[in-house]
Amino acid sequence: MSTFDANDSNDPSSGSSIPFVTLGSLIPAAPAGFKSGFIAIIGRPNVGKSTLMNRLVGQKIAITSPVAQTTRNRLQGILTLPTAQIIFVDTPGIHKPQHELGVVLVRNAQNAIGSVDLVLFVVDGSVPAGGGDRYIANLLNQASVPVVLGINKIDQQPTETSELDQSYQQLAAVHGWTVAKFSALTGDGLEELQTCLIDRLEAGPYYYPPDLITDQPERFIIGELIREQILALTREEVPHSVAVIIDRVEEDPEITRILATIYVERDSQKGILIGKQGSMMRTIGTNARQQIQKLLMGKVYLELFVKVQPKWRQSRLQLSELGYRVEE
Structure with a gap:
């Protein structure tokens, strides 16, 4: 095992932050006409599901990366408005599994379909509908849950989009789905998407306190922020083989x-993670610490260890120990 600390600066990262949880929050009674529900964000890897959820809830709670299969856990983001509360369920991208980890991820995404009030099926609007989209469409068709087809990345569409739009319009028409177009990156069309989703929810209560934006504990988010830097900075062979466990968090008034x-x-x-004379690990740690300080709104000391655990992605037991299990 190797260890590095990532604290080459004592200055906390600047920038505005919002606490993920306000302790002691109470769940109020919903006013007349209030709507609420759970909406699963489903789609192929790399269509922008996590970026979309971060945009919708107004803060980064899901890590993003160009690397496929970035999202590994079902993550709930909570959007509370004067007239509605939407609990978005961000899911791993549905793909053909290559190892036991992939099997768990895809099963969790599929399980989410049957446990929500509405599915937002997100597709990449910069390319035509493909076999992966049609496969997911068939899965959704077997579930008794309403679906909105969300065409993302309209900012990356060419000026002439008739062919692209037609491929998805045809897919939606076959299944009788409503279509919404937007860009999770720029925010274009998200107000219309939000309205479309709320219109399809039933009247319901507050499920969470209004100031809560995720149900995940801080430890989980911290681990994901570290993994995000690994995804951003290391070679292709590393990201899919990485898991992060938070061993200890000690808080005092001055530093965490x-x-x-x-x-x-x-x-x-x-060796790739450590880098020459520890350079890569220092960069990963420094960048992760800056993001964690925004989350915790205070100074952070971060120490990272690296450990080899051969073939952990192929072992159901090791997957469970590292926090990856089938969610019912």
Whole structure:
């Protein structure tokens, strides 16, 4: 095992922040006409599901990356408006699994379909509908849950979009789905999407306090922020083989001390993560610490360990120990 600290600066990161949880919050009674419900965000890898949820709830709670299969856990983001509360369920991208981890991720995404009030099926509007989209469409067709087809990345569409739009319009028409077009990156069309989703929810209560934006504990978010930097900074062979466990969080009025272990499958991956004279690990740690300080709104000391655990993605037991299990 190797260890590095990521604290080459004592200055907390600047920028506005919103607490993820306000302790002691109460769940109020919903006013007349109030709507609420759970909406699963479903789609292929890399269509912008996590970016969309972050935009909708107004703060970063899901990590994003160009690397496919970035999202590994079902993550709930909560949007509370004067007339509605929407609980968005961000899911792993549905893909053909190559290992036991992939099997767990896809099963969790599929399980989410049957446990929500509405599905937002997100597709990449910069390319025509493909086999992966049609596969997911068939899965959704087997579930008794309403669906809105969300065409994302309209900012990346060429001026002439008739062919692209037609491929998705045809897909929606076959299943009788409503279509919404938007850009999660720029925010264009998101107000219309929000209205479209609320219109399809039933009257209901507050499920969470109005100031809560995620149900995940801070430890989970901290681990994801560390993994996000690994995705951003390391070579292709490393990101899919990485898991992060938060071993200890110690808080006092002046600083929060965090110890975390990064698991990889091979010694070569460990070497890439560490880098020459520890340079890569210092960069990962420094960047992650800056993001964690925004989350916690205070100074953070971050120490990272690296450990090799061979073939952990193929072992159901090791997956469970690292926090990856089938969610019912």
